[in-house]
Amino acid sequence: LATKILIANRGEIVRRIAKTCSKLDVIPYCIYSEADKNSLFIKYCKDAVNIGGFAPADSYLRMDKIINAAKQLDCDLVHPGYGFLAENLEFSELCNKEGLVFVGPSSEALKISGDKVRAKQVASRVAPVLEGKEVSNQDEALRAACDIGYPVILKAAKGGGGRGLRVTKSEEELSRVFNSSKNESMIGFGSDRLFVERYSEDPRHIEVQILGDNSAVIHLGERECSIQRRHQKLIEETPSPALTIEMRKSITETAIAIMKEIKYDNAGTVEFLFKDGRFYFMEVNSRIQVEHTITEEVTGVDIVEQQLHVATGNGLNIKQEDVKSKGHAIECRINAEHPLSFVPFPGTVDTFLPPEAIGVRVDTALSSGCTISPFYDSLIAKLICCGESRIDTIESMKQSLYSFRISGIPSTIPFHISALNDSRFLEGNYNTSFIDDLKRYSSKDGEIASAILCQLPKKIKFMKNNLYEDPWIKSNLSFSNISNFSHDLFSNSRWNA
Amino acid sequence: MKVKVNGHNYNIEMIGQKVRVNGRQISVVFNENEIMIKGKKFHLDYIDDAEPALMIVNGMTYIVSKSSEPTESTKQLKTPLSGRIVDVLVKVGDNVKKGQTVIVLESMKMESYLHSPTTAKISELMAQIGQSVKSGQVLVTFV
Numbered sequence: 001l002a003t004k005i006l007i008a009n010r011g012e013i014v015r016r017i018a019k020t021c022s023k024l025d026v027i028p029y030c031i032y033s034e035a036d037k038n039s040l041f042i043k044y045c046k047d048a049v050n051i052g053g054f055a056p057a058d059s060y061l062r063m064d065k066i067i068n069a070a071k072q073l074d075c076d077l078v079h080p081g082y083g084f085l086a087e088n089l090e091f092s093e094l095c096n097k098e099g100l101v102f103v104g105p106s107s108e109a110l111k112i113s114g115d116k117v118r119a120k121q122v123a124s125r126v127a128p129v130l131e132g133k134e135v136s137n138q139d140e141a142l143r144a145a146c147d148i149g150y151p152v153i154l155k156a157a158k159g160g161g162g163r164g165l166r167v168t169k170s171e172e173e174l175s176r177v178f179n180s181s182k183n184e185s186m187i188g189f190g191s192d193r194l195f196v197e198r199y200s201e202d203p204r205h206i207e208v209q210i211l212g213d214n215s216a217v218i219h220l221g222e223r224e225c226s227i228q229r230r231h232q233k234l235i236e237e238t239p240s241p242a243l244t245i246e247m248r249k250s251i252t253e254t255a256i257a258i259m260k261e262i263k264y265d266n267a268g269t270v271e272f273l274f275k276d277g278r279f280y281f282m283e284v285n286s287r288i289q290v291e292h293t294i295t296e297e298v299t300g301v302d303i304v305e306q307q308l309h310v311a312t313g314n315g316l317n318i319k320q321e322d323v324k325s326k327g328h329a330i331e332c333r334i335n336a337e338h339p340l341s342f343v344p345f346p347g348t349v350d351t352f353l354p355p356e357a358i359g360v361r362v363d364t365a366l367s368s369g370c371t372i373s374p375f376y377d378s379l380i381a382k383l384i385c386c387g388e389s390r391i392d393t394i395e396s397m398k399q400s401l402y403s404f405r406i407s408g409i410p411s412t413i414p415f416h417i418s419a420l421n422d423s424r425f426l427e428g429n430y431n432t433s434f435i436d437d438l439k440r441y442s443s444k445d446g447e448i449a450s451a452i453l454c455q456l457p458k459k460i461k462f463m464k465n466n467l468y469e470d471p472w473i474k475s476n477l478s479f480s481n482i483s484n485f486s487h488d489l490f491s492n493s494r495w496n497a
Numbered sequence: 498m499k500v501k502v503n504g505h506n507y508n509i510e511m512i513g514q515k516v517r518v519n520g521r522q523i524s525v526v527f528n529e530n531e532i533m534i535k536g537k538k539f540h541l542d543y544i545d546d547a548e549p550a551l552m553i554v555n556g557m558t559y560i561v562s563k564s565s566e567p568t569e570s571t572k573q574l575k576t577p578l579s580g581r582i583v584d585v586l587v588k589v590g591d592n593v594k595k596g597q598t599v600i601v602l603e604s605m606k607m608e609s610y611l612h613s614p615t616t617a618k619i620s621e622l623m624a625q626i627g628q629s630v631k632s633g634q635v636l637v638t639f640v
Contacts, residue, residue, distance in 0.1 A: 183583065184608055338551070339558050340560075343578060343609065344605035346604075374605055402555055402556055405542065407540075410545075441503040443503060445554075445557065446505050449502045450502055451518050452534075453500055453552065453563065454516050456544070460541070462550075464545065464546060
């Protein structure tokens with residue numbers, strides 16, 4: 001009898017998981033909200049249940065509805081994807097209680113790994129950590145911050161994906177943001193537990209991909225994730241240009257030691273801050289991650305497949321010595337956002353034409369005519385390029401970005417083009433402050449752009465945009481940093497000719 | 498006519514079908530969203546109706562404006578994006594400073610801050626906590 005799995009998520013990750021399921025003779029099913037009833041991801045599953053609702057709290061976070069859907073569809077397994085309930089202990093326990101297999105770590109492991117405070121306590125036995133303390137109210141937060149010393153970062157104990165995070169440099173600032181962080185944490189993760197931690201300025205973010213079962217923990221190398229805005233990753237690459245062979249050995253061994261302490265038994269990631277040649281444990285991500293793709297490209301390991309092997313009790317079917325990394329891979333997260341301000345921009349996509357070439361992978365559940373709803377996150381496609389060397393991979397990524405056609409909504413493609421042309425990126429010498437100093441505009445194409453603007457045909461469709469009503473965005477259009485952007489239209493036209 | 502692109506001004510002369518930019522003739526041929534310039538093909542991915550407008554050509558960003566002196570409306574605060582209001586930090590009669598956060602909006606699982614476009618007194622407030630709003634909706638008017 002074939003195994004049936006419910007993918008309790010939405011968007012590209014449903015398609016991604018369904019793809020591996022089909023390979024393994026596991027039949028994929030999914031759920032969808034009222035807002036997603038015309039979304040394309042549903043079509044990659046054998047059948048689906050409308051669980052209603054629009055906002056996550058009324059749809060993809062509704063455990064009762066999801067469990068009912070799994071039963072209705074006669075599923076044996078539940079894959080939570082990333083975000084939503086992926087690291088929710090209550091949900092994983094509920095699945096077990098209802099006789100469903102939760103594709104993720106065991107409840108015992110999740111109790112530790114899914115809680116930033118506990119994970120740090122356990123990790124501190126085998127890894128360096130930054131000073132920090134759990135706080136239940138503003139006064140406690142102020143006291144803890146005073147002990148640690150500013151700047152400090154406020155984090156949600158149950159958090160992830162950058163939500164709830166606040167960096168503060170003073171008492172006033174901490175007092176001001178405490179409640180909004182608490183609210184965001186409650187909305188996003190159903191828990192308002194926060195903790196205060198010493199903030200390391202401009203570090204790199206490097207994480208190690210781990211696979212574990214009840215007898216072994218192995219690693220699939222690291223990912224460099226320093227290019228972020230609002231603590232959300234935009235570009236990831238592997239291997240990290242910052243690590244020497246010795247450092248790589250040290251960071252991966254430390255990650256394995258932490259996961260062994262937790263008795264972690266599925267795919268997971270150990271995140272580290274890396275600064276001045278030293279790394280500090282930050283957190284464990286107890287799920288498949290958005291950026292798992294680049295690790296798959298260089299190692300050839302299907303991470304979702306290993307998740308399913310572990311969840312069904314068969315254990316990993318690879319050993320550490322089977323893992324051989326080859327070449328380089330980069331992922332650009334294409335979001336439906338204003339390319340300069342990163343303000344989310346829901347709307348309808350006119351044309352959606354991803355690039356096609358050898359070494360280019362696009363993970364998406366979007367096509368021309370699709371609507372991007374304001375209820376969920378703004379990721380619309382993951383563009384992944386791999387090549388023999390880092391330089392080849394950067395070149396392939398640039399060409400892929402130039403030829404990726406998305407119209408009807410603005411996307412972060414212009415941001416990625418600027419980033420990939422930045423000398424700091426080319427040299428591999430960047431950290432989490434990369435975006436602050438990024439040159440976003442070209443000063444070379446002014447005449448061409450003027451000519452286009454003055455000769456626009458009357459039937460051109462203008463999009464509605466009220467973004468510039470916001471003075472914050474206006475102030476970001478200061479054009480103070482346009483001078484050295486070396487790139488221009490004519491240099492990127494060869495793929496379009 | 499003058500246009501502004503990414504902060505620089507350009508002089509435009511239009512003589513019949515011909516267009517000169519800073520004295521240089523540049524002919525642009527459109528076919529739907531495809532653009533031919535000097536035998537090369539480009540794509541107009543995006544252009545909006547804002548002032549200044551965001552124009553994306555082949556994935557490159559241009560902030561363009563046909564009038565070199567953009568006018569700004571400072572009598573109203575419109576929400577730039579759809580979402581749900583999670584906090585209103587001001588009340589009618591309050592004096593606010595330009596750039597001051599007045600409303601917190603939740604959209605795409607993130608909190609966005611709406612700032613006052615002007616230093617003025619609030620005359621009307623059309624925003625309540627929990628209310629769903631559409632992009633372009635006026636939330637605050639100023640005296």
